[in-house]
Amino acid sequence: MDDVVPSLPRRVGVLGGGRMGAGIAHAFLVNGCDVLVVERDDDAAAGARERVESAVAKSVERGLTGSVSSFVSRLTVSTDYAGFADRDLVVEAVPEIWDLKVSSLQGVEKHLAPSAFLASNTSSLSMSGLAAELERPQNFIGLHFFNPVPASTLIEVVIAKQTLPALVDSARGWVAGLGKTAVVVNDAPGFASSRLGVAIALEAMRMVEEGVASAEDIDNAMVLGYKHPTGPLKTTDIVGLDVRLGIAAYLHSTLGERFAPPQILRDKVARGELGRKSGKGFYDWA
Known part of the structure; x- marks a missing residue:
């Protein structure tokens, strides 16, 4: 599959290439998106690339149509936040530490185009609280993926108080484009x-x-x-x-x-x- 699913953004960024971040990158990559993963240093970036490429290879072994090389040709791994400047959507996937989440999201947002969207993979932290720390909170939404991402069919879409209603509809489309099912919840501790x-x-x-x-x-x-x-x-x-x-x-x-x-x-x-x-x-x- 070389063509992006129509409902998906063409250029996607992922901040953090650990188990969850690599899984999120894999999900967008195998559905035709151009994916940039940003990590904290060169060693972490190398590990992120290995995890994503391994996940893609396993999917191809299990019957995914396409070659590993064709998929990973659309993968870029970097340590530079500036690469997010041309992304349509960036998903943050750093550890569940409030201060780290806030600084990471702010660091990404300052490089994004005004029309770009920012999502957090947080599994419990207040989306409205995180949104309040951003300059464009209306463009922020929760996309809570589940581990292991390639096998999971669920994504929890979490609505901050500041989230644009139209963004919720877009997020539903992204989830469907990834071949998964959306459960939409309002911001509350631990979501659903x-x-x-x-x-x-x-x-x-x-x-x-x-x-x-x-x-x-x-x-x-x-x-x-x-x-x-x-x-x-x-x-x-x-x-x-x-x-x-x-x-x-x-x-x-x-x-x-x-x-x-x-x-x-x-x-x-x-x-x-x-x-x-x-x-x-x-x-x-x-």
């Missing part, structure tokens, strides 16, 4: 997906902590009884225990005690047991 997902995961952690059942049996109960594709604890390992802890801490501060992070989660993160990416979490991934 993170709030519900974290609530289930935290209760599952408390059950392990209290000796109610093993992680495996708790997950199997949700997979077999409620048709979840993976259980809440294995999902936590895939997402990252540090990521889940950050979201839980934010929801705790905004929504109250029901989102207080269990001690087992705090202890595992303190020991570096972050899930699949570290080799151990609630499961052994070695």
Whole structure:
């Protein structure tokens, strides 16, 4: 596929080339967009390129029409924000740290054309709060992709109070153009997906902590009884225990005690047991 899907922007930028950023870049790339990924330094940029190219190669192996070389010919990886100047849309995908999100979004916005749109992949932070830090908040929207992006069929479109209504319609079109389904939510702590997902995961952690059942049996109960594709604890390992802890801490501060992070989660993160990416979490991934 060399032609961009009509509903998609032709030139897309992604800030951050980690697991999520690389997945977002892959999604736009395989649907015909010209994609620029910007990372913090040369080593991170090299890692981002490797992740995106590997994801494209796997998609081609699984039957995606087109050659790897044809797709990656439209990929640029850089360390220079100035490259965003010709982008129609830029998606920010940096870690869930408020100050980092704000400085990153501001750094991107100052290079964008006035007509360009800016999106955040945040999974829990206030979109209206982030928008308030920008010069053109009306051009800002949430596009919450799910991990792993190539396999996920969901994107949560989050509307800040300042977001132009027409931008919401455009975002729905982008999601459809990526072959995924949009769930549109108003700005609220944790939106819909993170709030519900974290609530289930935290209760599952408390059950392990209290000796109610093993992680495996708790997950199997949700997979077999409620048709979840993976259980809440294995999902936590895939997402990252540090990521889940950050979201839980934010929801705790905004929504109250029901989102207080269990001690087992705090202890595992303190020991570096972050899930699949570290080799151990609630499961052994070695």
